[in-house]
Amino acid sequence: MKFSTRAIHAGQDADETTGATIVPIYATSTYTQDAVGEHRGFDYSRTVNPTRSALETQLASLEDARYCSAFASGMAATSAVLNLLSAGDHVVVGDDLYGGTYRLFSKVLSRYGIRFTFVDMTDAAATRAAIEPATKLIWAETPTNPLLRLVDIAALAALKPAGCILAVDNTFATPYLQSPLALGADVVVHSTTKYIGGHSDAVGGAAMTSDAALAETIRFHQNAVGGVPGPFDAWLTMRGAKTLAVRMREHERNARLVADFLAARDDVAAVHYPGLAGHPQHELAKRQMRGFGGMVSFALRGDASRAFAFAKSTRLFSLAESLGGVESLLSVPARMTHGSIPVADRERRGITDSLVRLSVGIEDADDLLDDLRAALDATASPAGASAR
Numbered sequence: 001m002k003f004s005t006r007a008i009h010a011g012q013d014a015d016e017t018t019g020a021t022i023v024p025i026y027a028t029s030t031y032t033q034d035a036v037g038e039h040r041g042f043d044y045s046r047t048v049n050p051t052r053s054a055l056e057t058q059l060a061s062l063e064d065a066r067y068c069s070a071f072a073s074g075m076a077a078t079s080a081v082l083n084l085l086s087a088g089d090h091v092v093v094g095d096d097l098y099g100g101t102y103r104l105f106s107k108v109l110s111r112y113g114i115r116f117t118f119v120d121m122t123d124a125a126a127t128r129a130a131i132e133p134a135t136k137l138i139w140a141e142t143p144t145n146p147l148l149r150l151v152d153i154a155a156l157a158a159l160k161p162a163g164c165i166l167a168v169d170n171t172f173a174t175p176y177l178q179s180p181l182a183l184g185a186d187v188v189v190h191s192t193t194k195y196i197g198g199h200s201d202a203v204g205g206a207a208m209t210s211d212a213a214l215a216e217t218i219r220f221h222q223n224a225v226g227g228v229p230g231p232f233d234a235w236l237t238m239r240g241a242k243t244l245a246v247r248m249r250e251h252e253r254n255a256r257l258v259a260d261f262l263a264a265r266d267d268v269a270a271v272h273y274p275g276l277a278g279h280p281q282h283e284l285a286k287r288q289m290r291g292f293g294g295m296v297s298f299a300l301r302g303d304a305s306r307a308f309a310f311a312k313s314t315r316l317f318s319l320a321e322s323l324g325g326v327e328s329l330l331s332v333p334a335r336m337t338h339g340s341i342p343v344a345d346r347e348r349r350g351i352t353d354s355l356v357r358l359s360v361g362i363e364d365a366d367d368l369l370d371d372l373r374a375a376l377d378a379t380a381s382p383a384g385a386s387a388r
């Protein structure tokens with residue numbers, strides 16, 4: 001079955017008890033057993049819940065994975081993958097990544113004896129040089145948050161030493177546009193809070209793999225650590241994911257128009273969007289992805305005050321953290337999502353106070369362009385940084 005069909009049917013058979021067409025929300029923490037130690041596969045909802053199981057089957061299918069474990073957030077999913085490691089292990093990780101992942105790695109897990117080397121993963125030689133005998137995990141985010149750079153997943157898989165796991169955070173691309181497992185990754189991680197859920201109404205995460213041993217260890221930690229989603233959130237995420245394909249097509253159509261519009265403005269110093277011919281990895285994007293996605297970031301000319309004024313001048317783009325919902329959002333990553341990265345590191349990576357990140361929603365494109373144009377014009381400096 002094709003992607004859109006699986007999104008609507010995988011894991012979502014009619015309920016056996018009632019025939020309910022839509023998977024019910026099993027709001028129960030426990031299950032009545034037939035006799036001591038005899039139950040129907042469900043004993044306690046941290047371990048297993050039918051609504052969550054349906055979501056896991058749906059998401060595994062979308063990522064073309066054999067297994068999926070759902071979590072209470074993207075960070076809980078990331079933590080569960082890192083639970084595969086032990087003290088003394090080393091991780092090579094891309095240096096352009098979500099600030100919360102950076103925080104988990106550098107401020108939490110480093111205290112447990114896991115070492116991290118942050119490297120520019122667009123540089124194959126630098127990535128190769130960062131790998132040590134103790135490297136047990138390579139962690140890549142592609143496209144990256146917030147600079148929309150790409151990492152070559154197949155090239156990373158080829159670099160990977162035996163016994164080392166390649167994990168890819170596929171949140172920005174979604175399984176509709178990119179299939180890391182098919183490119184050689186061992187594990188895919190998602191913040192389902194974003195495009196998969198798609199409506200900014202539930203926080204969640206997922207880890208998918210086709211490796212039975214990895215899946216078993218991740219599931220063991222899912223239960224042992226307990227960062228699971230409740231049945232209501234699992235259900236909302238599953239409902240959202242049904243329309244992932246339709247939404248992604250619209251997100252991308254609008255994002256391309258927004259990227260072209262911004263690229264034509266004199267007051268925009270740089271536009272980061274993999275679909276632009278001038279993007280440094282446009283060719284890789286065409287090869288590795290089935291589309292360029294709905295995220296666009298851009299650097300405004302002028303000082304930070306211009307960017308901050310612009311950020312509160314839009315009417316449709318809400319100034320908010322997060323991304324991937326049907327509504328358009330805008331953020332200044334240096335002061336919001338990436339605030340936990342030290343200033344010098346941020347600036348070195350190009351995450352300056354003038355960098356604006358857009359999550360382009362699926363509203364009417366004309367309205368979105370009008371909104372951006374009005375906010376840019378309203379905050380243009382008198383010196384003439386205006387529209388062409």
Ligand SMILES: Cc1ncc(COP(=O)(O)O)c(C=O)c1O
Nearest residue numbers: 073074075098145171191193204
């Ligand atoms: C690329 C990426 N990965 C992981 C996360 C973390 O997900 P969550 O906020 O669901 O914990 C985020 C959140 O913004 C993200 O953008």
